[in-house]
Amino acid sequence: MPRPLAALAALALIPPTMTAPRPAADAPVPAFADATAAAGVEFAYSNGRTGELHLPEIVGGGAALFDADGDGDLDLYLVDGGTLGAEGARGRTGRLYRNDGGRPPRFTDVTGRSGIGPGGYGMGVAAGDYDNDGRVDLYLTELGPNRLLRNLGGGRFEDVTTRAGVADPRWSVSAAFFDYDRDGWLDLFVVNYAEYSLAKPVRCYAASSRPDYCGPRAFPPQPSSLFRNLGGGRFEDVSARALVPRRSAHGLGVVTADLDGDGWTDVYVANDGDDNHLWLNQAGKGFREDGLLAGVALSREGLPEAGMGADAGDVDGDLDLDLFVTNLTGETNTLYVQEGGAFEDRSIASGLAPPSRPWTGFGTALLDYDNDGWLDVVAANGAVHLANGRSGPDDPFPLGQPSQLFRNLGAGTFREVTAEAVPAFLLARVSRGLAVGDLDDDGDPDLVVADNEAPARVLLNQVGQDRPWLGLRLVDAAGRLDRLGARVVLRRSGAPDLVRRVRTDGSYASAGDPRVVFGLGGGGEPRSIEVDWPDGRAEAFPPPPTGRYTTLRQGRGGPVARGSPP
Numbered sequence: 001m002p003r004p005l006a007a008l009a010a011l012a013l014i015p016p017t018m019t020a021p022r023p024a025a026d027a028p029v030p031a032f033a034d035a036t037a038a039a040g041v042e043f044a045y046s047n048g049r050t051g052e053l054h055l056p057e058i059v060g061g062g063a064a065l066f067d068a069d070g071d072g073d074l075d076l077y078l079v080d081g082g083t084l085g086a087e088g089a090r091g092r093t094g095r096l097y098r099n100d101g102g103r104p105p106r107f108t109d110v111t112g113r114s115g116i117g118p119g120g121y122g123m124g125v126a127a128g129d130y131d132n133d134g135r136v137d138l139y140l141t142e143l144g145p146n147r148l149l150r151n152l153g154g155g156r157f158e159d160v161t162t163r164a165g166v167a168d169p170r171w172s173v174s175a176a177f178f179d180y181d182r183d184g185w186l187d188l189f190v191v192n193y194a195e196y197s198l199a200k201p202v203r204c205y206a207a208s209s210r211p212d213y214c215g216p217r218a219f220p221p222q223p224s225s226l227f228r229n230l231g232g233g234r235f236e237d238v239s240a241r242a243l244v245p246r247r248s249a250h251g252l253g254v255v256t257a258d259l260d261g262d263g264w265t266d267v268y269v270a271n272d273g274d275d276n277h278l279w280l281n282q283a284g285k286g287f288r289e290d291g292l293l294a295g296v297a298l299s300r301e302g303l304p305e306a307g308m309g310a311d312a313g314d315v316d317g318d319l320d321l322d323l324f325v326t327n328l329t330g331e332t333n334t335l336y337v338q339e340g341g342a343f344e345d346r347s348i349a350s351g352l353a354p355p356s357r358p359w360t361g362f363g364t365a366l367l368d369y370d371n372d373g374w375l376d377v378v379a380a381n382g383a384v385h386l387a388n389g390r391s392g393p394d395d396p397f398p399l400g401q402p403s404q405l406f407r408n409l410g411a412g413t414f415r416e417v418t419a420e421a422v423p424a425f426l427l428a429r430v431s432r433g434l435a436v437g438d439l440d441d442d443g444d445p446d447l448v449v450a451d452n453e454a455p456a457r458v459l460l461n462q463v464g465q466d467r468p469w470l471g472l473r474l475v476d477a478a479g480r481l482d483r484l485g486a487r488v489v490l491r492r493s494g495a496p497d498l499v500r501r502v503r504t505d506g507s508y509a510s511a512g513d514p515r516v517v518f519g520l521g522g523g524g525e526p527r528s529i530e531v532d533w534p535d536g537r538a539e540a541f542p543p544p545p546t547g548r549y550t551t552l553r554q555g556r557g558g559p560v561a562r563g564s565p566p
Helices: 008-013
Strands: 032-034 063-066 075-078 082-085 088-091 095-099 107-109 121-128 137-153 156-159 172-178 187-192 225-231 234-237 251-257 266-271 277-281 287-289 310-313 322-325 334-339 342-345 361-367 376-381 404-410 413-416 431-437 446-451 457-461 469-475 487-493 498-501 516-519 525-532 538-541 549-553
Touching (some): 088 121, 310 361, 469 525
Parallel strands (some): 121 172
Antiparallel strands (some): 121 137, 137 156, 137 172, 225 234, 266 277, 361 376, 404 413, 446 457, 469 516, 487 498, 487 525
16 A cells, blocks of 8 residues: 655654555555644653653653543643752653643643642653542652642642652652552552662763663663552552562563453563563452563563553453563563463564564554554653664754554454554654554543653544444443553444453553444444453443443442353
8 A cells, every 4th residue: 555755854764664655646645633733732751861861851741631621532741851960860740731622632731720830850651540539549650759739629739649649758659549459449559660860870871872761770770659549538558468588679561451361460671681470360459470481471482571551451351461562672572372371472473573674663453443443552762872863963862663453363363554644653752652542532542752852742533433433431330430450341233242441551661541342344333331340340241332432330230151261
């Protein structure tokens, strides 16, 4: 299929694995269009670089798509960095944008009235209703103590970090809200990176002897943290007794999901240069790290990789969850496919490995961008070493790389479609966070890309809404709380069943839309909806109308008739 080119300059950004043919006059409309200007979003993450090549400069930042004001659509929070110096780090205030609706949606900067002020040097953000009041709260990860912002309603927030007891003092990057012990309160998993001193910077050099950013192994790793929600707005740090054995690593990405099918939510952490961690939930009593035995700790060559972002989803249509991890230039991204409870590295067989080798991936998502029923892959890229950037010698921050979109051809095999589907991705940017959600409620996933030292981008999906779809919001019996961790199976006649999960985590330092969408473009007639709720109960619902979002309340369904678990 002929591919349109964004500009002649973009040709220089396409390596041999992304050779683009000549454009054609009848080229199709790109799958994603850059709607940043029309949306009214004007923001760029400031890393405060000083020429000292501090490692924190190249790690942030993230983005969150969540309903800040309770009006039913997705608002946007963008994390900001700050300044770095021998005296320490100072943070800048992130930006909160209210979604005013429309197609394309229009956003208004409401930071000034939100109560959100500057904190530490920002990295990422997690979203979830920790106090069960029906309003989505934010947890901000930072270089230094993190912050918990309680949603007061109407788009206003207050800092409750000290009262809640969740100010992890280490350098944190990603975090996730999830209910690991099934008590109805969202707990908090925090991924920490490295022990870093601004006062005593470590000097590192490239092979050419040119000064360059250090890799993670130049600094001591840190352990992740688990905070148990006690209710009443307070948490307890249970890391020492609940994460066994507690291991330090250079953690960056995190995703929570029931990966072993036992009904309890597990945690997967992508580590930078260390073995990845798979924390298997021990029936709510704690976690056991089992990444090596499960086959998701190392590459197929038995080597640790520079894990950045991570996501979980069913890429091959067998109703269990697979894992995808973005890695460093020269390593390729990694797809771990689950078969019979164990995982296998199928990065090469899937077609995902060779096109990703030149690039360094951060934010990522398994999403069905064209609503054909198969989960596709998006990777937001940006270098971490000066020699791997593609943004030109005159760029003061020359780490830019193009990002990528891969279309699932069926059963977990992929073809890169970046050039024809997302021309905006051909621009060399230092992309980090990636938030996914339906910004205009038309039934397909849109993207927000958080670029380091460049404007954040709002990319609207232009193709998914052309195919039939079915959207769901899964909530508690009162209809107020998104049931994070719920597993949803769409049973179909005449086509394979589909599975999705309710979550806000995954990707890199970012949070996304908790609603689930089933693309029906592959055919088949919806027969029923089966939900495994995070508290262990299961229910079946009749198929709701297509082409719209329907809210399913726990306790309103019927019994599930199963020959075997879905």
